[in-house]
Amino acid sequence: MMDMQAVRVLELDTGTVVVLGCPGGKVRVITPGTFRTSEAAPHGIGSMASLPNDLGHGGCALAAQVEGTGGAQVVRVWFGTAYGHAPRPANYSTGSLADSEVMCGQVHTCTWSPSGGFSGTTTVALQPGSSFGSGYVVTGLAVADLLPSSVHAGDELVVTTLSGDVLILDPGLGSGSLIFRTHVVGAAGCYNAVLVEDTDGDGAKELYLGGSRGLWRFVTPVE
Numbered sequence: 001m002m003d004m005q006a007v008r009v010l011e012l013d014t015g016t017v018v019v020l021g022c023p024g025g026k027v028r029v030i031t032p033g034t035f036r037t038s039e040a041a042p043h044g045i046g047s048m049a050s051l052p053n054d055l056g057h058g059g060c061a062l063a064a065q066v067e068g069t070g071g072a073q074v075v076r077v078w079f080g081t082a083y084g085h086a087p088r089p090a091n092y093s094t095g096s097l098a099d100s101e102v103m104c105g106q107v108h109t110c111t112w113s114p115s116g117g118f119s120g121t122t123t124v125a126l127q128p129g130s131s132f133g134s135g136y137v138v139t140g141l142a143v144a145d146l147l148p149s150s151v152h153a154g155d156e157l158v159v160t161t162l163s164g165d166v167l168i169l170d171p172g173l174g175s176g177s178l179i180f181r182t183h184v185v186g187a188a189g190c191y192n193a194v195l196v197e198d199t200d201g202d203g204a205k206e207l208y209l210g211g212s213r214g215l216w217r218f219v220t221p222v223e
């Protein structure tokens with residue numbers, strides 16, 4: 001059973017929000033309305049906000065978490081696409097493609113808050129020649145504190161691709177955010193089949209990926 005649903009439900013102090021990663025390249029946040037509780041009171045209609053910019057094509061990977069406290073709470077969203085908006089290759093009919101002209105998977109991050117809406121977008125392109133290495137079709141994302149603090153402090157972002165790439169990134173997606181990179185046979189993490197959990201209870205989390213060739217289990221250096 002596979003589909004391309006990218007849905008996350010988060011609880012803020014102000015109520016529940018639903019984050020959607022849409023295949024067409026949009027990130028949307030739905031604030032549900034109220035349920036009907038009596039004959040006299042109709043259902044409340046919720047609202048939906050859309051990220052103004054279109055982030056590419058084939059979006060199917062999504063992670064989200066609540067950051068901050070009280071009135072400063074924001075939802076941070078990570079969204080993965082099959083490929084982004086690439087320019088028409090300059091020498092399409094006669095020459096080879098430049099690295100920047102190769103269609104590649106992309107990972108994006110932005111924030112949303114009840115009072116401020118969407119804000120900022122940072123994009124990482126898995127292009128040939130980049131520090132991230134190449135990757136096509138981002139299939140899965142998860143944010144969690146996977147690695148021990150001696151390797152990387154705070155949370156990490158797990159990124160998987162249709163071509164079997166497995167990347168561990170700093171969630172800020174700045175330059176040099178690649179922490180670890182490996183490759184598995186077949187597709188990895190479709191679609192959001194990524195779990196970070198301490199299933200054996202030894203205090204160290206493992207990384208599990210659903211793949212087209214089976215289930216992959218990675219352990220951290222402290223296990």
Ligand SMILES: [Ca+2]
Nearest residue numbers: 198202204205
């Ligand atoms: Ca463990």
